Amino acid sequence: xxxxxxxxxxxxxxxxDPTATVLAxxxxxxVQVNRGDHSxxxxxxxxxxxxxxxxxxxxxxxxxxxxxxxxxxxxPGFGALAPALGQAARTxxxxxxxxxxxxxxxLATASPAGDMLPVLVALDAVVELRSSDGERHxxxxxxxxxxxxxxxxxxxxxxxxRVPVLHGPQEFMKVGPRNAMVISVASLALVVDPFGRTxxxxxxxxxxxxxxxxxxxxxxxxxxxxxxxxxPTAGDVDRFGQLVADAARPIDDHRGTAxxxxxxxxxxxxxxxxxxxxxxxxxxx
Amino acid sequence: MRTDPYRLTxxxxxVEVIDGHAGESLLFxxxxxxxxxxxxxxCEEGECGSCSVLLDGDLxxxxxxxxxxxxxxxxxxxxxxxxxGGEVGPLAYVQRAFVEAGAVQCGFCTPGLLMAVDxxxxxxxxxxxxxxxxxxxxxxxxxxxxxxxxxxxxxxAAMRREACS
Ligand SMILES: Cc1cc2nc3c(=O)[nH]c(=O)nc-3n(C[C@H](O)[C@H](O)[C@H](O)COP(=O)(O)OP(=O)(O)OC[C@H]3O[C@@H](n4cnc5c(N)ncnc54)[C@H](O)[C@@H]3O)c2cc1C
Ligand code: FES
Ligand code: FES
Numbered sequence: 001x002x003x004x005x006x007x008x009x010x011x012x013x014x015x016x017d018p019t020a021t022v023l024a025x026x027x028x029x030x031v032q033v034n035r036g037d038h039s040x041x042x043x044x045x046x047x048x049x050x051x052x053x054x055x056x057x058x059x060x061x062x063x064x065x066x067x068x069x070x071x072x073x074x075x076p077g078f079g080a081l082a083p084a085l086g087q088a089a090r091t092x093x094x095x096x097x098x099x100x101x102x103x104x105x106x107l108a109t110a111s112p113a114g115d116m117l118p119v120l121v122a123l124d125a126v127v128e129l130r131s132s133d134g135e136r137h138x139x140x141x142x143x144x145x146x147x148x149x150x151x152x153x154x155x156x157x158x159x160x161x162r163v164p165v166l167h168g169p170q171e172f173m174k175v176g177p178r179n180a181m182v183i184s185v186a187s188l189a190l191v192v193d194p195f196g197r198t199x200x201x202x203x204x205x206x207x208x209x210x211x212x213x214x215x216x217x218x219x220x221x222x223x224x225x226x227x228x229x230x231x232p233t234a235g236d237v238d239r240f241g242q243l244v245a246d247a248a249r250p251i252d253d254h255r256g257t258a259x260x261x262x263x264x265x266x267x268x269x270x271x272x273x274x275x276x277x278x279x280x281x282x283x284x285x
Numbered sequence: 286m287r288t289d290p291y292r293l294t295x296x297x298x299x300v301e302v303i304d305g306h307a308g309e310s311l312l313f314x315x316x317x318x319x320x321x322x323x324x325x326x327x328c329e330e331g332e333c334g335s336c337s338v339l340l341d342g343d344l345x346x347x348x349x350x351x352x353x354x355x356x357x358x359x360x361x362x363x364x365x366x367x368x369x370g371g372e373v374g375p376l377a378y379v380q381r382a383f384v385e386a387g388a389v390q391c392g393f394c395t396p397g398l399l400m401a402v403d404x405x406x407x408x409x410x411x412x413x414x415x416x417x418x419x420x421x422x423x424x425x426x427x428x429x430x431x432x433x434x435x436x437x438x439x440x441x442a443a444m445r446r447e448a449c450s
């Protein structure tokens with residue numbers, strides 16, 4: 001058991017034993033350990049490494065430490081810079097889970113239902129990795145490579161994740177059987193970049209990996225009057241919902257059917273778009 | 286695999302765990318090694334909250350804390366709520382509120398709820414209904430239907446405010 005107190009400690013312990021288990025909040029790992037699905041050998045606990053906690057802003061880039069907990073993300077200062085991440089963090093588990101669960105653990109677990117992932121994919125996040133061999137940066141879609149599969153090499157640590165500070169509205173929505181303590185049946189993040197003139201949509205729980213709804217993004221980006229600030233029309237909103245639903249690649253499982261998931265992402269897409277723009281615009285004559 | 290001995294502070298008292306196993310949770314260590322069975326074991330997957338304790342002041346599920354990774358930390362359990370330290374004696378205000386409101390049926394969820402409510406009221410002495418519901422959303426009760434529990438929280442808040450004023 002290594003309780004790392006610095007990032008160098010953690011990297012050194014992983015260099016000494018690249019097969020050691022990294023432990024952050026334990027909210028995914030300990031469930032497996034308690035079930036007997038994961039036997040614990042050497043452990044490197046990273047929850048006391050100050051370099052992994054907190055966030056910094058450099059220009060319009062927000063660098064989020066891998067050890068940032070969901071409770072940390074409730075900080076209004078953080079929510080102002082990455083609203084959809086703040087909203088998504090509020091929906092995770094319960095106060096007990098939010099007190100310890102981390103964004104780095106969510107990334108490493110790479111569950112299709114991980115609530116950070118649709119937001120991070122919509123934001124074109126970049127994951128910072130470090131090992132004793134050095135550092136590398138991977139875009140999110142190269143980091144999450146399949147159902148619970150990531151691009152981490154043995155002995156490598158997620159150090160941080162970088163997202164842009166956009167200056168437009170953001171929405172996160174998820175659907176599950178009840179309000180609290182819910183694993184997503186489907187989730188959606190919508191972010192607006194008014195300077196880049198794009199609307200970006202990330203989908204969770206509707207494919208092995210988080211998806212972008214590219215066609216829907218291109219369509220709506222072209223329909224919004226960015227100069228005049230006219231919001232999308234009712235027809236645009238419907239078309240957008242349809243294209244987002246078409247982008248999903250859902251399956252039937254114990255949490256929901258593929259048909260329901262496809263339907264519900266369309267509904268969430270329409271709602272998120274209307275919320276983001278505050279209203280529905282007049283149909284052009 | 287055995288762990289090296291490590292220390293914890295439990296309810297203000299330093300203890301040493303000398304015979305730990307590598308994968309065991311803080312909940313297991315509290316109950317089986319330290320003789321503190323107040324925290325309950327129901328799901329061992331973070332869903333029910335009956336194992337809730339404070340770790341360095343944060344409400345956590347002790348079933349999801351790897352015990353050896355909590356070395357040198359402060360743990361507060363339900364046994365430490367009252368001054369009686371787990372012996373039969375005067376109850377803490379939250380405990381009295383739960384008894385008086387009839388918020389305990391089988392009692393399995395009670396220790397975790399007491400910790401959650403105490404943590405809430407220390408942070409927010411006069412919480413509104415939504416805040417209370419949010420604060421106990423990680424604690425499941427299959428008996429009471431929560432009505433009496435919400436009543437107990439109101440009562441506890443009033444008792445606490447009175448004691449502090
Ligand atoms: C009751 C309950 C409710 C939940 N609800 C939700 C929910 O609503 N939404 C949701 O998305 N998730 C939920 N989860 C899942 C879990 O809480 C999250 O995935 C959480 O972000 C995991 O983070 P952690 O720090 O606890 O990870 P840990 O359990 O410590 O680690 C998980 C995995 O990631 C690896 N790892 C962790 N950090 C790093 C790092 N920095 N570098 C490399 N590898 C690392 C570990 O080795 C391990 O394999 C829930 C879990 C429980 C038990
Ligand atoms: S036993 Fe820990 S949450 Fe259920
Ligand atoms: S009183 Fe029985 S579970 Fe709450």
